[in-house]
Amino acid sequence: MDLPERTVETALVEQVTSDGTRNLLYSLSARKLLSMAPDEWGHIRDRASEHRLDPVRGLSIRCLQCGEPLFIGTRRRGARNLPLFSHHANAKAPCLWNTGQRLSPDQLRALQYDGHQESELHARLCRVLESAAKADPRYIGSAINNYRKPETHGRGRYPDVLVQWSHRSETAFEVQLSRTQQPEVAGREIHYGAEGVSLIWVLHGLDLDADQLPQSFEDIIRRHRGNAFVMDQAALEASNELGTIVLSCHLRRNDGGFEPPKLVTLDGLTYPEHGLPFLEDRISAPLLERSKAVRRRWHKVLSRFPDGEWRRMRRVPDGLKGEVEDWKQRYGPMSTSRDDESEFFLCVLVAFALSIAAHAANPGTRVSYVTKPVPTAHLINLIMQRENLGMHQYALIIRYLIDNTRLSQVLPKSVDEHLERAFAVMEGNLCLAHEAEWAVLADVIPEVFDMRIREQMTYLGCLPDWVRPLADDPEVSELQQETP
Ligand SMILES: [Zn+2]
Numbered sequence: 001m002d003l004p005e006r007t008v009e010t011a012l013v014e015q016v017t018s019d020g021t022r023n024l025l026y027s028l029s030a031r032k033l034l035s036m037a038p039d040e041w042g043h044i045r046d047r048a049s050e051h052r053l054d055p056v057r058g059l060s061i062r063c064l065q066c067g068e069p070l071f072i073g074t075r076r077r078g079a080r081n082l083p084l085f086s087h088h089a090n091a092k093a094p095c096l097w098n099t100g101q102r103l104s105p106d107q108l109r110a111l112q113y114d115g116h117q118e119s120e121l122h123a124r125l126c127r128v129l130e131s132a133a134k135a136d137p138r139y140i141g142s143a144i145n146n147y148r149k150p151e152t153h154g155r156g157r158y159p160d161v162l163v164q165w166s167h168r169s170e171t172a173f174e175v176q177l178s179r180t181q182q183p184e185v186a187g188r189e190i191h192y193g194a195e196g197v198s199l200i201w202v203l204h205g206l207d208l209d210a211d212q213l214p215q216s217f218e219d220i221i222r223r224h225r226g227n228a229f230v231m232d233q234a235a236l237e238a239s240n241e242l243g244t245i246v247l248s249c250h251l252r253r254n255d256g257g258f259e260p261p262k263l264v265t266l267d268g269l270t271y272p273e274h275g276l277p278f279l280e281d282r283i284s285a286p287l288l289e290r291s292k293a294v295r296r297r298w299h300k301v302l303s304r305f306p307d308g309e310w311r312r313m314r315r316v317p318d319g320l321k322g323e324v325e326d327w328k329q330r331y332g333p334m335s336t337s338r339d340d341e342s343e344f345f346l347c348v349l350v351a352f353a354l355s356i357a358a359h360a361a362n363p364g365t366r367v368s369y370v371t372k373p374v375p376t377a378h379l380i381n382l383i384m385q386r387e388n389l390g391m392h393q394y395a396l397i398i399r400y401l402i403d404n405t406r407l408s409q410v411l412p413k414s415v416d417e418h419l420e421r422a423f424a425v426m427e428g429n430l431c432l433a434h435e436a437e438w439a440v441l442a443d444v445i446p447e448v449f450d451m452r453i454r455e456q457m458t459y460l461g462c463l464p465d466w467v468r469p470l471a472d473d474p475e476v477s478e479l480q481q482e483t484p
Pocket residue numbers: 063064065066067068087095096097098
């Protein structure tokens with residue numbers, strides 16, 4: 001892990017009243033400070049000095065990281081003096097951003113994740129979020145760490161920051177530094193979901209380039225569909241400039257790393273029916289893509305054989321041999337009693353199942369990898385009545401596939417009859433759910449055959465329409481017509 005460069009990135013500028021109340025006026029980044037005219041930053045420097053002399057005068061400038069007072073120092077660069085935030089020499093709290101402190105590498109590392117000042121940093125971040133919300137014209141009210149009485153039953157929660165808006169549902173912000181436990185992460189999501197409150201976990205102080213993030217961060221990022229919302233320097237700056245809450249969104253890449261952050265407002269997010277808001281869904285897309293990639297490889301090879309010509313060779317087409325071999329390695333021998341042709345039967349089964357799936361996905365299509373182009377019922381019946389294709393033993397698989405797509409209960413009776421006949425012919429010697437062919441189909445059409453993927457897609461709301469039984473869909477009624 002690289003140690004951070006030790007400069008003060010962000011300061012909080014506050015006014016302190018005679019009773020000691022601190023009012024956060026704005027946050028100020030080091031970059032913004034550098035961009036200001038000398039009289040502008042000079043003014044803040046003056047006001048900070050006044051405050052140092054008399055605590056109820058001037059402006060308090062504190063380090064966002066440690067909460068210690070800062071002053072605006074200068075550094076000579078060519079002919080100019082450039083301003084920079086500095087800690088006072090007598091600062092007590094150890095700070096990642098304090099250049100004047102001698103800290104061992106171990107102390108620095110410890111500060112990154114669980115410094116003892118965490119609760120104060122947490123409180124400061126809450127106030128930063130609240131003040132950004134207050135600048136938004138839709139802001140109605142807010143509270144920090146206040147009990148929110150639930151509208152549904154059950155116990156309420158103490159959101160870190162709760163904001164009410166006009167024309168938008170309430171938003172609860174939970175500022176996550178490092179320690180929230182998984183049950184509480186899940187519990188809050190369920191609770192706020194039921195209450196119609198949008199929940200956003202705001203992260204801070206994490207090294208997204210680290211090899212392994214603390215698990216609590218991983219949990220939150222996954223629940224936000226691979227989006228890490230961070231309150232960092234750029235986000236603070238943009239919040240001030242735009243007059244609303246802006247967060248830095250780091251999108252997870254497929255390799256587990258993160259893309260450079262994008263600044264987002266709450267309006268730019270998608271609020272799904274279940275689960276937490278996101279900028280881009282980085283969980284569903286790879287999930288859907290994985291099975292599509294397998295299917296594309298099969299389509300590429302099989303579409304070279306019009307009318308299912310490859311069947312006549314009674315062997316696996318060249319481009320698919322590796323795939324079939326790989327399945328045998330992974331899932332063991334196939335269940336068929338005819339060992340010599342087991343690979344060919346597996347290939348027919350997969351091509352047949354893919355054809356049926358294509359029909360479920362596109363009502364009216366005549367796509368077939370195993371026959372000439374035909375309507376759905378015709379496709380199934382043609383293959384099921386040919387005993388030499390070995391599909392009788394897979395009648396349960398075909399039945400299961402049909403029943404778990406929108407072909408369910410919309411196909412003509414002849415399909416049921418063909419399947420019943422296959423059951424009868426096999427006298428119980430059917431390929432059963434624990435056998436290798438089912439595992440292969442879980443790879444090829446996980447939307448139907450892999451319960452784990454199916455559940456996850458349902459939860460994420462990305463289960464494709466074609467794998468939902470949909471007997472009333474007018475689009476599929478035409479499937480019921482018998483073809484000559
Ligand atoms: Zn500090």
